[in-house]
Amino acid sequence: MSDTDRIDTYIHNLFIPDDPALTQAVDDATRAGLPMIQVPAALGKLLGMLVRAVGARRVLEIGTLGGYSAIWMARALPPDGRLLSLEVSERHAEIARANLARAGVVDRVEVRVGRALDLLPALADSHPFDLVFIDADKSSYPDYLDWALRLTCPGSMIVADNVVRRGEVADPDNMAEDIRALDRFNRLAAADPRLDAIIVPNRGGNDGILLAVVRDG
Numbered sequence: 001m002s003d004t005d006r007i008d009t010y011i012h013n014l015f016i017p018d019d020p021a022l023t024q025a026v027d028d029a030t031r032a033g034l035p036m037i038q039v040p041a042a043l044g045k046l047l048g049m050l051v052r053a054v055g056a057r058r059v060l061e062i063g064t065l066g067g068y069s070a071i072w073m074a075r076a077l078p079p080d081g082r083l084l085s086l087e088v089s090e091r092h093a094e095i096a097r098a099n100l101a102r103a104g105v106v107d108r109v110e111v112r113v114g115r116a117l118d119l120l121p122a123l124a125d126s127h128p129f130d131l132v133f134i135d136a137d138k139s140s141y142p143d144y145l146d147w148a149l150r151l152t153c154p155g156s157m158i159v160a161d162n163v164v165r166r167g168e169v170a171d172p173d174n175m176a177e178d179i180r181a182l183d184r185f186n187r188l189a190a191a192d193p194r195l196d197a198i199i200v201p202n203r204g205g206n207d208g209i210l211l212a213v214v215r216d217g
Ligand code: SAH
Pocket: 037, 038, 039, 062, 063, 064, 065, 066, 067, 068, 069, 070, 086, 087, 088, 089, 092, 114, 115, 116, 117, 135, 136, 137, 140
């Protein structure tokens, strides 16, 4: 076992009990041919803890896949809380809805199908979101940050997956469009006076998540 696998296994064994609904959500998504790129269980748990910590009643997710991270966050909501998850693939959305139903949270979650950048403008007039989780196409992350700032309020949290990518974001010679966009996203979040932000490495240090709190005033 590699060092990073040992670290992740240690954390997983200590903090993540077996959970049939979550295991089945991953199994079904895998059987349906979806990529195995859901958040690690430890990040799923952290997302649920953040939903509770901010007392979130409205959560926005960008990138549903098979609904794995959505299950973690929806379970952490109060009964009248709502999660809206945006997904470009109708097939992914259907699998996610089935997984959310089996996890018993389908009444708290709406999966809306379309390109996130096409769907986000319709949310501008709704109540602000208490937490936004960004996890879709990486080249749109800078735009997603703009929207997250427009759709939140002071005290809200903005969380983004995959912002380190094996350290590639730190290599200015890496010209891949998604990597450059992730670096731009990180820089925008770091410099924005409206945000208090940090990157926390995860996946044994191979990747990282960005956590940001929207400041007062
Ligand atoms: N959050 C999920 C994983 C998301 S994977 C989990 O942890 O369980 C990324 C998802 O974003 C994929 O399902 C992909 O289809 C979707 N996606 C990619 N581009 C998108 C776009 N422009 N708008 C909305 N969803 C998009």
